[in-house]
Amino acid sequence: MSFVNTLKQWDESVACFERGDSTAALETFIDIQEKNSKIFFNIGCIHLINKDLDEAEKAFDGSIGKDQHLAVAFFQRGLTFYKKERFEESFADFQNAFRELRGNQLIDYKPLGLRYKLYACEVLHNMALVNAQLGLWEKAKEHLLTALNLKTEAKLSLIDKALECLLKQKLFQPVEMSQKVLFKPNKNYVAELEKKDYLGKAKVVASIIDKDEFSGFAPLQPQVDEVPATPKVPEVMRALEGEPHTVLFEFVPETSDELAVVPGNIVFVLQKGADNWASVIFNERRGLVPYNYLERLEITLSSKQDKVHQYTLISLNKWDSSKCIVKVHFKYTIAISMTPGLAYITTLKTISNKLGVPATSITLSYSPKDSGKIIIDKDTRMEDVWSCVRNGRLTLWCDMKPQLHIQTYLVALHSYASSNPEDLEFNQGDTILLLSKVNEDWFEGECNQKIGIFPASFVEEVQMKEI
Numbered sequence: 001m002s003f004v005n006t007l008k009q010w011d012e013s014v015a016c017f018e019r020g021d022s023t024a025a026l027e028t029f030i031d032i033q034e035k036n037s038k039i040f041f042n043i044g045c046i047h048l049i050n051k052d053l054d055e056a057e058k059a060f061d062g063s064i065g066k067d068q069h070l071a072v073a074f075f076q077r078g079l080t081f082y083k084k085e086r087f088e089e090s091f092a093d094f095q096n097a098f099r100e101l102r103g104n105q106l107i108d109y110k111p112l113g114l115r116y117k118l119y120a121c122e123v124l125h126n127m128a129l130v131n132a133q134l135g136l137w138e139k140a141k142e143h144l145l146t147a148l149n150l151k152t153e154a155k156l157s158l159i160d161k162a163l164e165c166l167l168k169q170k171l172f173q174p175v176e177m178s179q180k181v182l183f184k185p186n187k188n189y190v191a192e193l194e195k196k197d198y199l200g201k202a203k204v205v206a207s208i209i210d211k212d213e214f215s216g217f218a219p220l221q222p223q224v225d226e227v228p229a230t231p232k233v234p235e236v237m238r239a240l241e242g243e244p245h246t247v248l249f250e251f252v253p254e255t256s257d258e259l260a261v262v263p264g265n266i267v268f269v270l271q272k273g274a275d276n277w278a279s280v281i282f283n284e285r286r287g288l289v290p291y292n293y294l295e296r297l298e299i300t301l302s303s304k305q306d307k308v309h310q311y312t313l314i315s316l317n318k319w320d321s322s323k324c325i326v327k328v329h330f331k332y333t334i335a336i337s338m339t340p341g342l343a344y345i346t347t348l349k350t351i352s353n354k355l356g357v358p359a360t361s362i363t364l365s366y367s368p369k370d371s372g373k374i375i376i377d378k379d380t381r382m383e384d385v386w387s388c389v390r391n392g393r394l395t396l397w398c399d400m401k402p403q404l405h406i407q408t409y410l411v412a413l414h415s416y417a418s419s420n421p422e423d424l425e426f427n428q429g430d431t432i433l434l435l436s437k438v439n440e441d442w443f444e445g446e447c448n449q450k451i452g453i454f455p456a457s458f459v460e461e462v463q464m465k466e467i
Contacts, residue, residue: 003034006033006039007190007421009031010032013028016028017042022050036066036420036421038113040059040073041070042183044058044060044062044073044080045182056080060073061077069100071096071101071107071118072107074097074100078097079126090130094126094127098123098124102457104441114182116177119150120150121147121148121158124143125144128144129171129174132166137166137169141163141166147159186421189421242269242281245266245296246295247262247263247266248294249263251293258288259280259286259289261282263357264331264357265282266282267280267281267294295356323339325337326338326395326396327396330398338350341382341386342382343382344377344378344382360401362398363376363398364376367388409461410433410460412427412428412431412459414458415428424446424450425447426448430448431447440456441457442456
């Protein structure tokens, strides 16, 4: 079976599970021929929900066999053994889960497709419970005291209650993973499965035949006799029906309803909800963005006989006669009310704040009469800049400085065999280019012209290079 078919079935199975049809989800998962560690894990979770402990054990065996560093699989198999009253094996699996945490307080599996955080204090909590079942009360107490040192605020009451029971030599309930979550396939891979119509359906642009909707090839039709005197408003202007705002902070979407934006983008707010989320349009796409990430702008339209629908983005400052209007050409044009004669640092900071970009990353320039643009820096005589004010207006240009990129290279301490399509396979001694840190335990990198994720414990940094 191809990776594409596996991905389709995986996505269909998760969709069935989220609709509440766990039977159909399980059947689809089992039909997948090339199961990876995450798919085996999902099968085990559904069997565990159905209290089919023997099948759950087999599925978690398959998950751990594919990925011996998946702490959450050890944790789930440990719960399975606990429910089967095989306490020694349960304790061993909880120990393995704790070992794979590698001293961290938690592992967040969200970047890998599972909306779940495995906490070290919860693993120790279950280890203490198994010891209590075996009558090892002192060992159980040691594990709970260690859990107190690794606790998070949200887990404090859980451990306190367990200690109270332990002091009375009473058993307590185990910590169990939520029954509503499974590993999901990479959403970027799933998006690529959708068929795209790049050409679309042909349609009539202009015809003398009323309501002509013919699609296809036909003999040349007569031309329209009358052309409207006023050009049609461009589609981009229709978006201006919303309230224009500039984006202050980068927003990374977590659901399909949300929209990705970065500082400096101009979006048009269609509706602001009571929950502080705004429905916006950006680049002809509609989605949700937190309203406190935005700053309102005002758009004014101006028309001339030789130009069609020009517009300028202007901040909502109220001008007064003692100030001049500084027009700054950036990726878009802004106008700021400023007092002539300001120092370079003050001018730079005012403009950078309005653009929402760091002052250290931009360069300003101006253009005296009959000459090219001149860079403005700390050595520039600002009197020369402000002398260019005409009729209360000054034009400046703003450009982004070229950024140096730091490349970090890692060396593989151990060989790593990929168990998932997203994993990066390499051998001991290979050099890996670090692309990003998924979390404290997993990195994304490139090796042998392949890109994927891998355990951070398998590598060490060897050099950094500026490009």
